[in-house]
Amino acid sequence: MNIKDLIENSKSTRDFKEKRVPEELVKEVISFSKEAKPLYTDQKIHMMYLEDGNMVNEALEGIAGFNGIMIKAPQYFLFVTDNKEHDQINVGYYVQKIVLKIQDLGLDSCWISVPEDGQIVKEALSIDVEGEPAAILAIGYDEDEKKVINQFKWGENYSKTSMKVVENNVSSRLSMTEVVYFDKWGKTETLDQFIELGMEEVFRYAVMAPSSFNRQPWRFLLKDNHLYLAIKEDDKANEELDLLDAGIIILYVELLFTENSIDGTWKIEIDGERKETIHIPQDYKYIGYFSTEQ
Ligand SMILES: Cc1cc2nc3c(=O)[nH]c(=O)nc-3n(C[C@H](O)[C@H](O)[C@H](O)COP(=O)(O)O)c2cc1C
Numbered sequence: 446m447n448i449k450d451l452i453e454n455s456k457s458t459r460d461f462k463e464k465r466v467p468e469e470l471v472k473e474v475i476s477f478s479k480e481a482k483p484l485y486t487d488q489k490i491h492m493m494y495l496e497d498g499n500m501v502n503e504a505l506e507g508i509a510g511f512n513g514i515m516i517k518a519p520q521y522f523l524f525v526t527d528n529k530e531h532d533q534i535n536v537g538y539y540v541q542k543i544v545l546k547i548q549d550l551g552l553d554s555c556w557i558s559v560p561e562d563g564q565i566v567k568e569a570l571s572i573d574v575e576g577e578p579a580a581i582l583a584i585g586y587d588e589d590e591k592k593v594i595n596q597f598k599w600g601e602n603y604s605k606t607s608m609k610v611v612e613n614n615v616s617s618r619l620s621m622t623e624v625v626y627f628d629k630w631g632k633t634e635t636l637d638q639f640i641e642l643g644m645e646e647v648f649r650y651a652v653m654a655p656s657s658f659n660r661q662p663w664r665f666l667l668k669d670n671h672l673y674l675a676i677k678e679d680d681k682a683n684e685e686l687d688l689l690d691a692g693i694i695i696l697y698v699e700l701l702f703t704e705n706s707i708d709g710t711w712k713i714e715i716d717g718e719r720k721e722t723i724h725i726p727q728d729y730k731y732i733g734y735f736s737t738e739q
Pocket residue numbers: 455456457458459509510511516555556557558592593595616654655656657658659686689690693
């Protein structure tokens with residue numbers, strides 16, 4: 446499948462069949478993970494395969510997942526980092542690459558968030574490994590092939606009953622005109638402007654990126670041939686989730702520009718001086734920019 450189809454068809458599965466993922470496919474994911482380039486090559490991410498889904502689900506109930514709600518799955522991957530500064534951006538970027546690979550293999554998955562103190566996860570699973578657990582992926586086969594729309598709204602408690610299955614298989618997303626500003630913060634443009642700049646396709650797919658609680662915290666500022674990224678901070682989320690969500694959108698933007706034959710690179714400069722010069726509001730975390738200049 447090409448990257449746009451993968452992005453479009455990717456969804457979070459919370460209701461897995463008991464059917465296990467065959468070991469050949471697990472091996473394929475593991476060998477992909479060894480080749481997959483992270484955003485920061487000087488940071489280590491160790492992907493651990495957890496084959497006993499029942500044990501993991503029981504051990505992590507009340508610990509991992511939004512509000513401690515674990516997602517029951519036949520198998521899981523646990524991602525452990527060497528705990529360098531801002532490593533969650535790297536985890537978001539890297540794990541989402543694996544999510545797309547899993548999707549390409551005809552499997553389903555769901556991100557599961559871990560508590561800020563990831564050591565609790567290691568203790569619960571009796572895992573003796575160096576580093577900090579940063580994310581979990583549930584893998585398997587979706588019981589219901591339809592996409593789930595997450596109706597989470599800030600101010601309400603997240604619960605499984607707040608999600609419903611929709612017939613058209615599409616979970617709700619903001620429109621590109623709501624998340625990309627032009628020349629100055631807050632200045633929106635019409636779809637025609639995106640088309641004129643050859644950016645319509647990139648953002649049509651970029652906004653399909655998954656994010657924690659489906660909160661879609663990313664905002665972009667397109668100015669002087671630079672695409673600046675900021676993440677809306679919120680009391681309900683934490684810095685870890687902000688950075689994981691940032692890493693995912695960074696991957697999508699990179700993949701989609703490449704797909705459109707535009708090569709560029711991301712420069713990460715979290716909350717650097719530029720936040721002031723380009724007037725990003727205080728309640729946003731400035732992440733960095735994508736540019737085609739070398
Ligand atoms: C960093 C991150 C953490 C997430 N953690 C959880 C989780 O703990 N439990 C859960 O049910 N979904 C989790 N999700 C899935 C999101 O809720 C989901 O991606 C979002 O609602 C969009 O839906 P979609 O993936 O089906 O398009 C997480 C997603 C991300 C990106």
